[in-house]
Amino acid sequence: MIDPRSPRFGAGITAVLLAVVIVLGLSAPPAGDVASRILNPPYLLLGAISALFLWGTTAGVARHPYGLLFRTLVRPRLGPPRELEDPRPPTFAQGVGFVVTAAGLVLGALGVPFAVSVAAALAFVAALLNSAFGYCIGCQLYLVLLRLRPSGARA
Amino acid sequence: MTVLTALLALAALAALTAVTVLVGVLWRRRQGTAVAVSPASAPTAIDPALFGASADRFGSRATLVQFSTAFCSGCPATRRVLGELSARTEGVEHLEVDVGERADLVRRFAILQTPTTLILDRHGVVRTRIGGVVRRSVVEERLEALR
Known part of the structure; x- marks a missing residue:
């Protein structure tokens, strides 16, 4: 079980980084060949964010760097949480974040215009809603997927 | 990068943030x-x-x-x-x-x-x-x- 404020703290950092990607991506759209598209600051930053999402969803949010940062720097300054949370919802949400940002990276490398900024914008909305309001879009997506699954099929 | 495109990019970010906050406030109000x-x-x-x-x-x-x-x-x-x-x-x-x-x-x-x-x-x-x-x-x- 984890402190529910930990993923929200991490989502806040992610939202700030994604905001940087959006602004840089919109103000300096890449031109030229694949290498120059990839070796572009917003592309590289989104790549780093995407790698952190992958880390969070495979190693679990408890072992995520932001989780460690929260435990060592933030948690000692706060009171105890009202209740603990199952780490599976935020871990699932990290997976959704990875899929969205990875799609932006692939399309961006292929030269689709503004792919990096649009992917960053989608992830930014989710991260901001999560950190500021505790609203987990990824968790809602899970139910939508469930609706599409035929009856009787098991998870 | 010109100053104008950078300003437009910042404006886009501000608009996105505003819409997201509005969605969040409405969502929270309806909860429960x-x-x-x-x-x-x-x-x-x-x-x-x-x-x-x-x-x-x-x-x-x-x-x-x-x-x-x-x-x-x-x-x-x-x-x-x-x-x-x-x-x-x-x-x-x-x-x-x-x-x-x-x-x-x-x-x-x-x-x-x-x-x-x-x-x-x-x-x-x-x-x-x-x-x-x-x-x-x-x-x-x-x-x-x-x-």
């Missing part, structure tokens, strides 16, 4: 509010077997059916509130259903978020629907109407 289900729109009594429960799991006055999933951060808080209410209110039962393996229930009750709570009357007819983490006062008020 009760929506009355008119008996005319869903008059059928629900069989406890639909939730894999025996008949005595339904309350003689009301039943609080809580739909949950493993991927649900608000479910434990809702479980605590509904559990306490049912424990101290005569004739009120709390039934939690994990819909993670019940796609049929997700479709039938159009569940878009967990927790979603249904308040059934003594006949097993849905009377109230609450999306999100429940508020104790809201549930108490709806139970009062089912005396």
Whole structure:
């Protein structure tokens, strides 16, 4: 079980980084060949964010760097949480974040215009809603997927 | 990068942030509010077997059916509130259903978020629907109407 404020703290950092990607991506759209598209600051930053999402969803949010940062720097300054949370919802949400940002990276490398900024914008909305309001879009997506699954099929 | 494009990019970010905050505020305001289900729109009594429960799991006055999933951060808080209410209110039962393996229930009750709570009357007819983490006062008020 984890402190529910930990993923929200991490989502806040992610939202700030994604905001940087959006602004840089919109103000300096890449031109030229694949290498120059990839070796572009917003592309590289989104790549780093995407790698952190992958880390969070495979190693679990408890072992995520932001989780460690929260435990060592933030948690000692706060009171105890009202209740603990199952780490599976935020871990699932990290997976959704990875899929969205990875799609932006692939399309961006292929030269689709503004792919990096649009992917960053989608992830930014989710991260901001999560950190500021505790609203987990990824968790809602899970139910939508469930609706599409035929009856009787098991998870 | 010209100053103009940088300013436009910042304006786009500001607009995106504003819309997101608006969505968040509206979402939070709606969380835990009760929506009355008119008996005319869903008059059928629900069989406890639909939730894999025996008949005595339904309350003689009301039943609080809580739909949950493993991927649900608000479910434990809702479980605590509904559990306490049912424990101290005569004739009120709390039934939690994990819909993670019940796609049929997700479709039938159009569940878009967990927790979603249904308040059934003594006949097993849905009377109230609450999306999100429940508020104790809201549930108490709806139970009062089912005396």
